[in-house]
Amino acid sequence: AAGVIQSPRHLIKEKRETATLKCYPIPRHDTVYWYQQGPGQDPQFLISFYEKMQSDKGSIPDRFSAQQFSDYHSELNMSSLELGDSALYFCASSLGTSDKLFFGSGTQLSVL
Amino acid sequence: KQEVTQIPAALSVPEGENLVLNCSFTDSAIYNLQWFRQDPGKGLTSLLLIQSSQREQTSGRLNASLDKSSGRSTLYIAASQPGDSATYLCAVKWVKTSYDKVIFGPGTSLSVIP
Numbered sequence: 773a774a775g776v777i778q779s780p781r782h783l784i785k786e787k788r789e790t791a792t793l794k795c796y797p798i799p800r801h802d803t804v805y806w807y808q809q810g811p812g813q814d815p816q817f818l819i820s821f822y823e824k825m826q827s828d829k830g831s832i833p834d835r836f837s838a839q840q841f842s843d844y845h846s847e848l849n850m851s852s853l854e855l856g857d858s859a860l861y862f863c864a865s866s867l868g869t870s871d872k873l874f875f876g877s878g879t880q881l882s883v884l
Numbered sequence: 885k886q887e888v889t890q891i892p893a894a895l896s897v898p899e900g901e902n903l904v905l906n907c908s909f910t911d912s913a914i915y916n917l918q919w920f921r922q923d924p925g926k927g928l929t930s931l932l933l934i935q936s937s938q939r940e941q942t943s944g945r946l947n948a949s950l951d952k953s954s955g956r957s958t959l960y961i962a963a964s965q966p967g968d969s970a971t972y973l974c975a976v977k978w979v980k981t982s983y984d985k986v987i988f989g990p991g992t993s994l995s996v997i998p
Contacts, residue, residue: 807988814973815928817985817987817988820984820985820986828984830985862927862928864928864986873930875927875930876927877926877927878927
C-alpha cells in the first residue's frame with residue numbers, strides 16, 4: 773500500500789540558506805500536517821492543510837511558509853535557516869478529520 | 885489551551901511483564917486519540933486510534949482505553965517483548981469550528997530487558 777512520501781530524506785544546509793521539503797500524501801488523502809521534532813523532543817505541530825486551504829497554524833516561524841497544491845502534495849519552505857532549525861520534519865496525511873494520521877519517514881534537516 | 889502529557893517519561897521492565905502507559909489531556913472535547921510508536925531516528929508508526937465515541941481499541945497485545953471525562957487514555961501492553969522497546973507517543977486531535985489541531989504528548993521511552 774502507498775504511504776506518505778517525503779523528500780529529501782536528508783538535507784544539509786548552511787545558515788541563512790533556504791530549504792524546501794516536500795510531502796506526497798497517501799492517494800485520496802486531503803489533509804496534510806507538518807511537524808518538527810528536535811532531538812529528544814516530541815513532534816511540534818507547525819501547520820496543516822485541508823483541501824488545499826490552511827486549516828491551522830502552530831508554532832511555525834515567520835521564516836517558514838507552506839502550501840498544499842492541487843494534487844494535494846505539500847511543500848514546506850524554510851528561509852534564513854538557523855542552527856536551531858536542525859530537526860526531523862515529519863509530514864502526515866489523513867482522509868478528512870476523522871481518519872487516523874499516517875506519517876512519512878521524515879526529512880532530517882541539518883543546518884551547519 | 886490544549887495540552888497533552890504522558891507518564892512515566894521512561895520505563896524499564898523485564899521481558900514478559902504487562903505494563904501501562906498513561907496519556908492525559910486538557911479539554912475533554914477531543915475528536916480522537918491515537919497512539920504511536922517511534923524507534924530512534926525513525927518515523928512514527930500508528931498503533932491504535934480511538935474515536936471520541938469509543939472506550940477502547942485492541943490490536944494484538946495492545947489495548948488502548950479512553951476516558952474522556954477524566955481526560956485520560958492508557959495503553960496496555962501485554963507480555964512485553966524486547967522488540968517493544970521504543971518511544972510511545974499519544975496524539976490528541978481536537979476539531980473546532982475554525983481549526984483542527986493534533987498535539988503530541990512528550991512520549992514514554994520503554995525499554996524491555998531480555
